[in-house]
Amino acid sequence: MLTLLKLLQDGRFHSGQEIGDALCISRSAVWKQMRRLEAEFGVRLSRVRGRGYKLTNPLALLADPTLRERGLPDVWPFYIYETLDSTNTEAARLLTAGGEPPFLVLAERQTAGRGRRGRVWQSPFGVNVYLSLVIRVQKGARQLEGLSLVVGLAVMQALRASGLGEAGLKWPNDILVQGKKIAGVLLELTGDPADVCDVVVGVGVNVNMESESGIEQPWTSMRLELQHLIDRNDLVCALSRHLHGYLARHAELGFAAFQEEWESSHLWQGREVVLIAGTQRIEGLVLGVDHVGALRLSVNGVEQRYSGGEISLRLCDDHRA
16 A cells, blocks of 8 residues: 555556556556555545546655655654554553664554543544654653643744744644644653653644544644645654754753743733633633743732643633533
8 A cells, every 4th residue: 555655646647557567466456456545544536537546635655765865863763654553652662662762753644643631633644744752851850841842842943944934832732823723742751750761752743634524623734824735754854853952952951941932932922811620710811831831820810830731721712621
């Protein structure tokens, strides 16, 4: 299937004879492979008698040689998979099997992608970036403070460098464009957070996705915003370079060094919000974040601080749970 997709990814017509020769199968078997491609990978095909088959929407597949040529191994080792349940889950499996951080896990699609608060991260084949970076934290709790916010900053800056100058942050680690979610971050820890532990940094970016019925909040993608096909290999390299630089600086200086930069990119600074923590709902005015990344809210005129993975934030005119 991957060989077939690589042949078709240019979006041009390819004859049944050409496809059959490439796959070493008969022309009658080509038709079956096309049906399987649509059923298993969710891609759409156009068929024209006398011209052959083409993808309705071109793809930009991840390619090991391309990533190597563009210097990804100089940042960290990486693994590419056609299909995974979750890149975070695979990263944890590699750690258990003796993998040494840092390393990067990439997938063309996820069958059980995860977002924050147990939500599903929609992960169709070949259109977005699903990556998990594994790092080792050796300075205890201090090196974990504000880590997810710094990752969000790095992702945002990579998107801005790719042409999305309006990308901004929503506490704690969502990236939005025009009020719509374009990327998110999920961190998972193994080991002792007070001593030495490994952190799986999961990042999902909507890249070339143009439609998806399973997302329950406003969303956008790089392609929708920029109106052209994005080379995901370029984006993976840009994300890696920005993550490498931001994480190295965070390990040395802590979150306080990023506090001002983070607040200057926070789209909800000074906005009235509803903070949701379980059944608790708290209304307040966003003041910013503190030196460890906790949210600062003015609640009835009194400053309160909040942090934690199960907290959700909504604007006051958006009361979705």
